[in-house]
Amino acid sequence: MRTVTDSHPPMAFTRSMLKQFGLAILEIPIxxxxxxxxxxxxxxxxxQAYSVARFLFTxxxxxRNGTLLRNMKKVLMPNGWTEEQVKKLVSKHNRYFCSIVVELARLPLLSNEELQARIIVKGxxxxxAAFHQGKGVLLIGTHVGNWWYTRSIISVLGYRVSNISNKVPIRSVxxxxxxxRKRFHITTCYVGHGGRKAAAEAxxxxxxxxxFFDVAVSGRKQYSRWLPFGPVALQVDLGPAMLALEHRVxxxxxxxxxxxxxxYDLTFEPIDIHLTEQDTEQLxxxxxxxxxxxxxxxxxxxxxxxxxxxxxIEHIQTMPELIS
Known part of the structure; x- marks a missing residue:
């Protein structure tokens, strides 16, 4: 039996175009x-900005509270959390979301001294020591906390910083x-636009x-894997591990x-990568x-x-398509 897409490819193309056109129209007012x-x-x-953010965004x-609750329960309840504690965490997460949005909006306005006063740097x-080796440094992190504070304070401390990231589809963002980036002299290359080459040059x-590695990047399925994430599985990007093992920096x-x-507290810690380690997934x-x-x-x-x-987590072993 032929599908609608098979028999009417122009219709499928038209639906796709209408969807993209609709999103493009919405992007402008947003x-x-x-x-x-x-x-x-x-x-x-x-x-005051935080109060306004809570009023607007709550x-x-x-x-998305349903998604938050579902994901948090999967990760935290096997670690001893009760359902009531997880429900309270949803509200706490939303409050933190409002605070980080305000922090990101106001970040370019902070002086170097004001930014340094907010962050206790350890390590x-x-x-x-890594920088003085002269081979470049891979800085690996996650989307926990205010990662833009990390990049910015490193620049303020006198280091040259580059980052590889996705381009946000909303123009104003x-x-x-x-x-x-301009305020803190951070160089950026976008995923899908020579990011790997740019990282090597940097x-x-x-x-x-x-x-980052804690998110699967669109258009990079061949570099993504479903890996154990506590009691469940999360799809992540192997690209950072590939760079670490390829360049041995x-x-x-x-x-x-x-x-x-x-x-904020910011801690730096060296990661020892053995020269015999060749498995990006294991890393x-x-x-x-x-x-x-x-x-x-x-x-x-x-x-x-x-x-x-x-x-x-058992799907990692039983469903091969999840790790393809």
Whole structure:
């Protein structure tokens, strides 16, 4: 039996075009609204901006509470959490979401001294020692805490920073991120636009290359794997591990989490990659263990709770298509 797509390819193409056209139309007013909200956040005091953010975003965030609750229960309840505790965590996560949005909106306005006053940096000697080897440094982290604070403070401390990231489809958001990059002298290359080559060149220039692994990147299915994530499985990107093993440069893990108010703790820790290690999946699995440890410490601060799909861990062995 032929499918509708087989028999009417123009119809399928038309539906696809209409969907893209509709999203393009929606992007314009959404982009304008985000620009207005950002300007409001920058004009108010930080406390006032946070209050406005909670007023604006709490009703919108409620639409994803079901996903948050489902994912949090899968990861945390096997670790001793009760359902009531997880429900409270959903609200706590949404409050943190509002705070980090305000922090990102106001970040380019902070002076170097103001940013340094917010962040207690631990283990910079490891970053400095890796940098002084002259081979470049891979900085591996996750979407726990305010990762933009990490990149920015590293630049403020005098290091050259590059990052490989996805381009945000909302124009005003990407423009704001570009302003932040310019403010803190952060070089960026986008995934799918020569990111791997750009990372290699940045390492040759002895720069610090900042990368995430805790999300599968669209268009990179061949570099993604479903790996154990505590009691479940999460699809992640093997690209950072591939770069680490290919270039054999120093690798530094960072962990940043909010402690109180606007204050953060940022810790750098060296990762020992043995020269005999050739398995990118095994290396990424070791990083997954670190991610789980971070989540159990600051579960409300993982940005990805509402953006990922979690699957039963036994599917990794029983369903080959999940690891293709």
């Amino acid at each position: 982009s304008w609204l985000i620009s207005i909200v950002r300007m409001v956040f920058c004009r108010l005091s930080e406390v 009703p919108l965030l409620s639409f 910079e000697e490891h970053l400095r 990407e423009s704001h991120l570009n302003r932040t 390492l040759r220039r002895n720069e610090i290359v900042s990368l 120093p690798v530094i893990w960072y962990n940043i989490h909010k402690t109180r108010g606007t204050d 990424t699995r070791s990083w997954m263990d670190r991610l789980v440890k971070e989540l159990l410490h600051s579960p409300e601060q993982w940005w990805q709770w509402g953006n990922v799909e979690l699957r039963e």
